[in-house]
Amino acid sequence: MSESMNRRDAMGIAFGACAAVGGVFALAGMKKAWDPLPSVKAAGTTVVDISKAEPNVLYTEKWRGKPIFIVKKTAEMVAASSEDVKKRDVIIGSDHYMICIGLCTHLGCIPSYDPKNATNNEAFLCACHGATYNQSGINTKAPAPLPMLIPEFKIADGQIIIGEAGPEYEKMKAAGVLGATPLKA
Ligand code: FES
Numbered sequence: 001m002s003e004s005m006n007r008r009d010a011m012g013i014a015f016g017a018c019a020a021v022g023g024v025f026a027l028a029g030m031k032k033a034w035d036p037l038p039s040v041k042a043a044g045t046t047v048v049d050i051s052k053a054e055p056n057v058l059y060t061e062k063w064r065g066k067p068i069f070i071v072k073k074t075a076e077m078v079a080a081s082s083e084d085v086k087k088r089d090v091i092i093g094s095d096h097y098m099i100c101i102g103l104c105t106h107l108g109c110i111p112s113y114d115p116k117n118a119t120n121n122e123a124f125l126c127a128c129h130g131a132t133y134n135q136s137g138i139n140t141k142a143p144a145p146l147p148m149l150i151p152e153f154k155i156a157d158g159q160i161i162i163g164e165a166g167p168e169y170e171k172m173k174a175a176g177v178l179g180a181t182p183l184k185a
Pocket residue numbers: 018104105106107108109126127128129130131142143144
């Protein structure tokens with residue numbers, strides 16, 4: 001836990017540095033990605049109403065100063081994922097969602113999402129140094145060393161509570177797919 005928190009803290013610091021120095025690309029990506037769903041922020045949590053989410057659209061919420069990426073997967077996207085990759089999916093009913101902290105694991109820039117690349121290894125591109133990630137946020141091209149991190153989350157009444165660890169999060173943690181270690185795309 002402390003290791004992941006330290007990592008998140010470091011990524012937050014790196015994000016600040018990247019936004020200040022790398023500026024143009026990061027901010028352009030952030031503007032494009034900053035499309036929120038209805039949400040409520042309170043006491044360190046962000047409650048997101050995902051019932052309004054359209055498939056294969058990137059939504060970005062804010063949680064503790066960090067961007068949270070949410071993508072509702074299409075049936076085609078789910079079919080294109082391996083069983084291991086699907087372990088990172090947040091499943092509500094029959095719908096699969098990708099949820100992760102939207103910070104590149106290289107130096108913390110904000111990757112952009114290209115729906116046209118949803119089923120290949122370049123769904124996310126970090127313009128700062130060219131790293132890519134697949135639809136599940138797993139790094140597919142250097143220099144990103146790790147998948148984008150899945151934050152603590154809980155599912156309640158069809159909504160996602162970011163910042164609280166529910167059983168689905170604990171299951172991912174036990175499976176080692178949160179992003180603290182390398183994963184196969
Ligand atoms: S910060 Fe993303 S590739 Fe360097």
